[in-house]
Amino acid sequence: xxxxxxxxxxxxxxxxxxxxxxxxxxxxxxxxxxxxxxxxxxxxxxxxxxxxxxxxxxxxxxxxxxxxxxxxxxxxxxxxxxxxxxxxxxxxxxxxxxxxxxxxxxxxxxxxxxxxxxxxxxxxxxxxxxxxxxxxxxxxxxxxxxx
Amino acid sequence: xxxxxxxxxxxxxxxxxxxxxxxxxxxxxxxxxxxxxxxxxxxxxxxxxxxxxxxxxxxxxxxxxxxxxxxxxxxxxxxxxxxxxxxxxxxxxxxxxxxxxxxxxxxxxxxxxxxxxxxxxxxxxxxxxxxxxxxxxxxxxxxxxxxxxxxxxxxxxxxxxxxxxxxxxxxxxxxxxxxxxxxxxxxxxxxxxxxxxxxxxxxxxxxxxxxxxxxxxxxxxxxxxxxxxxxxxxxxxxxxxxxxxxxxxxxxxxxxxxxxxxxxxxxxxxxxxxxxxxxxxxxxxxxxxxxxxxxxxxxxxxxxxxxxxxxxxxxxxxxxxxxxxxxxxxxxxxxxxxxxxxxxxxxxxxxxxxxxxxxxxxxxxxxxxxxxxxxxxxxxxxxxxxxxxxxxxxxxxxxxxxxxxxxxxxxxxxxxxxxxxxxxxxxxxxxxxxxxxxxx
Numbered sequence: 277x278x279x280x281x282x283x284x285x286x287x288x289x290x291x292x293x294x295x296x297x298x299x300x301x302x303x304x305x306x307x308x309x310x311x312x313x314x315x316x317x318x319x320x321x322x323x324x325x326x327x328x329x330x331x332x333x334x335x336x337x338x339x340x341x342x343x344x345x346x347x348x349x350x351x352x353x354x355x356x357x358x359x360x361x362x363x364x365x366x367x368x369x370x371x372x373x374x375x376x377x378x379x380x381x382x383x384x385x386x387x388x389x390x391x392x393x394x395x396x397x398x399x400x401x402x403x404x405x406x407x408x409x410x411x412x413x414x415x416x417x418x419x420x421x422x423x
Numbered sequence: 424x425x426x427x428x429x430x431x432x433x434x435x436x437x438x439x440x441x442x443x444x445x446x447x448x449x450x451x452x453x454x455x456x457x458x459x460x461x462x463x464x465x466x467x468x469x470x471x472x473x474x475x476x477x478x479x480x481x482x483x484x485x486x487x488x489x490x491x492x493x494x495x496x497x498x499x500x501x502x503x504x505x506x507x508x509x510x511x512x513x514x515x516x517x518x519x520x521x522x523x524x525x526x527x528x529x530x531x532x533x534x535x536x537x538x539x540x541x542x543x544x545x546x547x548x549x550x551x552x553x554x555x556x557x558x559x560x561x562x563x564x565x566x567x568x569x570x571x572x573x574x575x576x577x578x579x580x581x582x583x584x585x586x587x588x589x590x591x592x593x594x595x596x597x598x599x600x601x602x603x604x605x606x607x608x609x610x611x612x613x614x615x616x617x618x619x620x621x622x623x624x625x626x627x628x629x630x631x632x633x634x635x636x637x638x639x640x641x642x643x644x645x646x647x648x649x650x651x652x653x654x655x656x657x658x659x660x661x662x663x664x665x666x667x668x669x670x671x672x673x674x675x676x677x678x679x680x681x682x683x684x685x686x687x688x689x690x691x692x693x694x695x696x697x698x699x700x701x702x703x704x705x706x707x708x709x710x711x712x713x714x715x716x717x718x719x720x721x722x723x724x725x726x727x728x729x730x731x732x733x734x735x736x737x738x739x740x741x742x743x744x745x746x747x748x749x750x751x752x753x754x755x756x757x758x759x760x761x762x763x764x765x766x767x768x769x770x771x772x773x774x775x776x777x778x779x780x781x782x783x784x785x786x787x788x789x790x791x792x793x794x795x796x797x798x799x800x801x802x803x804x805x806x807x808x809x810x811x812x813x814x815x816x817x818x819x820x821x822x823x824x825x826x827x828x829x830x831x832x833x834x835x836x837x838x839x840x841x842x843x844x845x846x847x848x849x850x851x852x853x854x855x856x857x858x859x860x861x862x863x
């Protein structure tokens with residue numbers, strides 16, 4: 277993002293977590309409240325990034341292992357004559373999906389709790405910041421009117 | 424069958440979005456055709472307020488018609504080797520190299536080293552300023568409120584209104600529709616607010632406004648409040664308190680029960696089916712002011728319809744659900760998934776039989792609706808037996824036209840109020856009178 281910009285910038289989805297990273301603008305006269313908001317957002321972003329990158333990587337890896345072990349059991353190679361990667365059909369993969377979901381259930385419950393907490397906190401702080409800014413703007417206008 | 428075939432072969436993308444035509448499914452056959460086409464194209468079709476379950480079977484074929492045409496050439500692009508893992512702060516420096524990457528569509532065929540979440544257009548790969556542009560706002564809010572789904576919800580509510588055995592009052596109808604629409608917008612916005620990281624990871628939902636940072640969460644919540652509160656107030660004060668209460672309850676059910684439950688237990692599907700069943704009940708209570716057997720029957724029909732519709736759809740999304748952590752029957756209890764779908768297809772036949780018993784429709788309704796109900800049950804049986812992608816898709820697409828058609832037939836077979844007035848020997852016209860003569 278350009279150096280002169282006064283707003284946050286959001287980027288394309290991360291290749292591992294599929295989340296879009298945000299670069300936060302730090303205004304020179306950032307109030308304590310605004311700083312708390314920014315830090316909360318950064319923390320949430322980092323935590324989400326960690327979770328999803330790790331989770332997606334685990335998914336990919338375990339999927340590969342599953343496909344490999346199944347193909348081996350069937351006596352097939354990972355790639356056939358034309359060099360195409362051999363895949364299992366949907367029904368065979370379904371077993372993997374079921375296992376993966378069940379295995380990660382607790383992890384997801386914990387993540388959900390964390391995510392909801394972050395989300396509410398950030399939104400609440402945003403509300404406070406917006407309110408403060410609105411009051412400041414109103415006060416500024418009142419002063420202009422009086423002058 | 425013919426309809427479906429025609430729709431499938433129509434060059435759907437040349438027709439622009441026609442949701443404006445979606446006022447009154449029951450009133451005009453012409454509109455119904457456009458409705459089908461619209462449904463077909465958008466794959467949205469369901470009256471349950473949640474869209475995330477209703478993703479299309481193919482990945483990414485919905486993004487936009489133009490998008491699709493462009494992608495046809497890109498489908499064969501070779502994937503560049505993707506550079507090593509990098510945490511968020513390093514991504515900024517690699518931004519320029521990433522701008523050259525292309526990702527292949529469709530997880531099944533890819534040879535990627537990462538989980539592809541669909542093709543990104545050039546625009547998507549750029550860094551964007553997070554500033555709200557006012558001219559973009561209507562489009563953003565439309566997507567936030569899932570406006571097309573809202574339109575479908577409103578149309579089921581209006582079907583409920585139309586089926587109520589009272590003289591038609593236009594103002595009441597319009598107020599009820601508007602109120603329902605606003606409530607639906609609010610519920611959908613809150614749903615998206617809750618699901619940002621999950622939406623980012625699923626193909627169908629990764630282009631939502633909150634995911635892309637086009638709008639802040641605060642604004643999304645404010646929008647939801649500014650739709651929900653006037654919507655419910657309108658229903659409570661402008662229509663009747665019962666409808667308002669149902670609307671508020673439905674918003675609560677959808678946002679606070681269904682949305683979190685999706686990640687905790689398969690019971691979410693049943694809760695979601697109730698969410699979808701409530702709008703026609705609201706339409707009915709808006710017209711009559713009371714919750715009676717007819718309302719519950721209509722709700723029951725919609726409740727049952729949700730299952731073949733959703734279960735068939737979710738069959739093709741098992742990978743995304745598994746990775747995303749969504750607890751869906753298709754992933755964890757596949758046998759149950761198919762059994763329930765079949766069960767409810769058959770239930771639809773039964774419910775259609777009950778309609779004339781409750782004096783809502785004449786006896787021609789079960790007769791005429793039998794073929795379509797039998798057809799969907801047949802497809803439900805095929806899905807139950809074969810449990811494969813093709814049978815799930817057939818069932819899903821059938822459910823798309825089955826519901827509007829069923830509602831339309833129901834409306835045309837509606838027992839006229841006049842007929843009943845003759846029987847009851849009362850003068851027509853007054854609202855209260857109409858209510859009294861409804862049931863023997």
